[in-house]
Amino acid sequence: TEVHESAYYDYIIVGSGAGGSPMAARLARYGHRVLLIDAGDDQTNTPEYQNPGLNLKASEHPPMSWNFFVHHYSDENQQIKDDKMSWAMPSGQIYVGSNPPQDSRPMGVLYPRTGTFGGCTAHNAMLTVYPHESDWNNIAEMTGDQSWSAENMRAIFERLERNRYLPSKPAGHGYEGWLTTTIFPMAIALKDSKVGAMVAAALNWRYLDARDVARLSERDLNAYTPDRDSCEGIFQMPISVTEKTERSGPVDSIKQVLADERSGRLSRGRVDILLTTLVTRIIFDSEDTYSATPKAIGVEYVRGKSLYRADPRASYSRDLPPRRKILAKREVIISAGAFNTPQLLKLSGIGPRDELERLRIPVVVDLPGVGTNLQDRYENTVVTGSAQNFSSRFAVAFLKKSSVAEGGVPDLFITGSVSNFTGYFPGYSKMATGDPSRWSWIVLKAYTRNHAGTVKLRSRDPRDMPIINFNYFDSGTNSEGEADKDAQALLEGVEWARTASRRVNDAGVGEFYEDWPGDSVQSSRDMRRFIKKEAWGHHASCTCPIGADEDPMAVLDSSFRVRGVESLRVVDASIFPKIPGFFIALPIYIISEKAADVINADSRDWY
Numbered sequence: 183t184e185v186h187e188s189a190y191y192d193y194i195i196v197g198s199g200a201g202g203s204p205m206a207a208r209l210a211r212y213g214h215r216v217l218l219i220d221a222g223d224d225q226t227n228t229p230e231y232q233n234p235g236l237n238l239k240a241s242e243h244p245p246m247s248w249n250f251f252v253h254h255y256s257d258e259n260q261q262i263k264d265d266k267m268s269w270a271m272p273s274g275q276i277y278v279g280s281n282p283p284q285d286s287r288p289m290g291v292l293y294p295r296t297g298t299f300g301g302c303t304a305h306n307a308m309l310t311v312y313p314h315e316s317d318w319n320n321i322a323e324m325t326g327d328q329s330w331s332a333e334n335m336r337a338i339f340e341r342l343e344r345n346r347y348l349p350s351k352p353a354g355h356g357y358e359g360w361l362t363t364t365i366f367p368m369a370i371a372l373k374d375s376k377v378g379a380m381v382a383a384a385l386n387w388r389y390l391d392a393r394d395v396a397r398l399s400e401r402d403l404n405a406y407t408p409d410r411d412s413c414e415g416i417f418q419m420p421i422s423v424t425e426k427t428e429r430s431g432p433v434d435s436i437k438q439v440l441a442d443e444r445s446g447r448l449s450r451g452r453v454d455i456l457l458t459t460l461v462t463r464i465i466f467d468s469e470d471t472y473s474a475t476p477k478a479i480g481v482e483y484v485r486g487k488s489l490y491r492a493d494p495r496a497s498y499s500r501d502l503p504p505r506r507k508i509l510a511k512r513e514v515i516i517s518a519g520a521f522n523t524p525q526l527l528k529l530s531g532i533g534p535r536d537e538l539e540r541l542r543i544p545v546v547v548d549l550p551g552v553g554t555n556l557q558d559r560y561e562n563t564v565v566t567g568s569a570q571n572f573s574s575r576f577a578v579a580f581l582k583k584s585s586v587a588e589g590g591v592p593d594l595f596i597t598g599s600v601s602n603f604t605g606y607f608p609g610y611s612k613m614a615t616g617d618p619s620r621w622s623w624i625v626l627k628a629y630t631r632n633h634a635g636t637v638k639l640r641s642r643d644p645r646d647m648p649i650i651n652f653n654y655f656d657s658g659t660n661s662e663g664e665a666d667k668d669a670q671a672l673l674e675g676v677e678w679a680r681t682a683s684r685r686v687n688d689a690g691v692g693e694f695y696e697d698w699p700g701d702s703v704q705s706s707r708d709m710r711r712f713i714k715k716e717a718w719g720h721h722a723s724c725t726c727p728i729g730a731d732e733d734p735m736a737v738l739d740s741s742f743r744v745r746g747v748e749s750l751r752v753v754d755a756s757i758f759p760k761i762p763g764f765f766i767a768l769p770i771y772i773i774s775e776k777a778a779d780v781i782n783a784d785s786r787d788w789y
């Protein structure tokens with residue numbers, strides 16, 4: 183789309199990812215005129231986007247990538263122990279490891295993101311896991327807003343899902359939405375005797391027969407049953423993939439609206455999409471007189487490819503293209519993700535006063551919570567090697583409660599797959615997919631207790647990446663032993679995976695050996711050290727949290743409104759007060775749809 187500065191839009195949405203696109207599509211269906219802006223371009227016709235098997239490659243595909251380099255620790259001595267640490271060598275190349283050549287500059291640990299139509303849903307692994315009811319009920323309780331109740335939120339999931347793995351159509355799932363869901367069928371994958379042996383070893387069974395497989399295949403990870411949230415054990419992995427074996431995601435919600443627009447099935451609403459457009463600032467009406475409540479009236483932006491410096495192709499020397507602006511009749515909604523949303527709010531004068539003043543950014547609202555409360559999972563892997571290759575690429579999930587799990591819900595989500603995956607670093611995707619003789623158990627610690635991560639501005643230049651520090655483990659939240667509990671849970675998960683991997687040697691399907699962490703890590707003290715050094719995450723969230731009215735660190739109210747200003751909302755991974763469930767994309771789709779409902783209801787005041 184090309185848009186003229188005088189174009190008329192009810193809503194301007196910045197960011198076409200998990201948070202932005204479903205809301206844009208729904209608002210158009212409700213009859214509104216929406217402009218959806220994204221810094222990236224459209225890669226949805228490429229194999230990297232479409233082919234589910236290429237998801238890891240997609241996350242390192244330069245036309246889509248935004249490569250952030252983050253810190254897990256502010257103490258550099260601790261940080262550089264991480265084998266995934268990246269360094270800029272004097273030659274300009276990147277070195278990965280803990281022993282860099284002289285004069286190399288520490289960069290941090292790769293955190294893959296995207297600048298492309300669809301955001302991170304263009305490269306993510308499509309795992310589609312419903313969160314726990316307590317995730318929603320906690321927000322309802324915290325804010326007193328019952329529209330967040332688990333029951334209401336489930337109804338939104340039903341509206342967006344198009345389930346094709348449950349032919350009996352049980353309640354609690356949807357069958358006509360824009361997100362097509364299916365599963366990795368266990369029965370096919372287990373035909374590979376080595377995969378079967380891996381799974382049987384994890385179950386501590388001698389073998390799996392056809393009846394076992396049929397019985398286990400009946401378990402639905404996203405079931406709507408009273409005991410679902412406390413269930414442990416093995417599950418087939420729900421994924422967002424179409425009948426044509428193509429990626430399904432929020433882009434489909436937009437494409438379906440565009441098709442309906444073209445065929446005349448959409449009477450009033452419409453969505454225009456402005457790509458390769460980096461929003462540099464939110465515009466407020468009362469910029470000279472901050473006495474009245476400032477009102478967001480539009481955005482300032484620059485146009486061009488690869489402008490943002492997380493893009494591996496970005497230039498550091500180019501002048502900023504001319505700034506343009508576009509106004510919204512009603513509201514501006516920021517859905518730029520957990521790193522870019524707080525950056526954009528701060529660049530626009532919304533954030534902690536001292537940080538803004540240090541960079542001479544005029545303060546519109548002193549909102550100390552912006553860019554705080556950054557949360558993520560902790561993940562570690564156990565990689566098992568074998569003399570012979572596995573014949574299928576397969577993923578299966580185990581849910582477990584560690585000894586420190588709280589609230590009766592499992593806190594470990596352990597994924598087994600044919601891969602050689604030890605976390606994110608430049609070149610990781612080649613290593614992860616290049617060797618079919620490896621099996622990885624990826625241990626994901628959910629409900630992490632660390633909320634001490636920060637996203638701070640590096641400069642006033644909107645092209646610069648912010649400084650991101652997760653403040654892992656005891657460098658973060660540990661006043662009541664929180665970090666120790668998280669490390670304990672990970673330890674238990676990794677030990678479980680190690681034991682399962684050792685047991686497979688008894689199955690008579692070949693010899694297996696532990697490749698990672700490997701023999702050098704034995705005592706539980708060494709294992710704790712390993713876990714803290716090598717942990718990573720990929721569900722960054724919670725940096726502009728919803729909170730109670732009396733909470734000074736709350737950035738949003740329960741209707742996604744930014745506190746202290748008018749006509750501005752945030753709708754993406756940033757909004758959660760606590761990181762929900764095991765995987766975050768589906769909860770974001772659900773809150774995106776919810777936001778459209780709330781915004782639409784509020785719009786009635788305009789008529």
Ligand SMILES: Cc1cc2nc3c(=O)[nH]c(=O)nc-3n(C[C@H](O)[C@H](O)[C@H](O)COP(=O)(O)OP(=O)(O)OC[C@H]3O[C@@H](n4cnc5c(N)ncnc54)[C@H](O)[C@@H]3O)c2cc1C
Nearest residue numbers: 197199201221297301302306307308309461519755766767
């Ligand atoms: C490798 C990887 C695999 C993953 N796999 C899974 C998975 O299998 N299941 C799961 O549940 N989750 C997964 N996730 C996480 C999940 O995909 C993301 O958390 C989710 O997409 C975040 O949604 P969002 O809307 O907050 O941000 P994003 O989806 O990142 O969207 C933000 C968009 O905003 C745009 N933008 C940012 N700043 C600006 C600006 N200033 N101007 C204009 N546009 C801007 C960006 O270009 C981007 O398109 C994965 C993440 C990664 C990195």
